[in-house]
Amino acid sequence: MTDGSILSSLNSQFQKAARHRLRLDPPDVLSKKYRIENDLFYFGSEVLKNDRLGTIHEEFSERLKLPWRRILALWPRDHLKSTYITGYLVAQLLLKDPDERVLISSYNMSLAQTFLNTIKVELLHPDINALYCDLTC
Secondary structure (H helix, E strand, C coil), X not given: CCHHHHHHHHHHHHHHHHHXXXXXXXXHHHHHHHHHHHCHHXXXXXXXXXXXXXXXXXXXXXXXXXXXXXXXXXXXXXXCHHHHHHHHHHHHHHHHCCCXXXXXXXXXXXXXXXXXXXXXXXXXXXXXXXXXXXXXX
């Protein structure tokens, strides 16, 4: 094969892959992915179907859009702090960037393992699996 035919073949394969990728991500899918990756309240309430999320979670989601790295959530008991922050927020970060590293720690190993298992279950949710098959399949 000559250099020209190799380049032509690679270009053809690239265009075929590009067409294939465009078919996989139509605008409505891209829009849903964008919302999942940028709106934590939408991710928890609409995608993961948690009907216990309320105004406090929606306001927190809006505050997360500000440029900061540290979070201190002083919410009362049973307000889903661990579910929302350790579970949904970490899952959202991993959907945005699969190479992101997150440290999950707790006062004992079994609770940290429970958090990790919860995140795994969230990432294997059927709606997430359909949109992010490259990550979860």
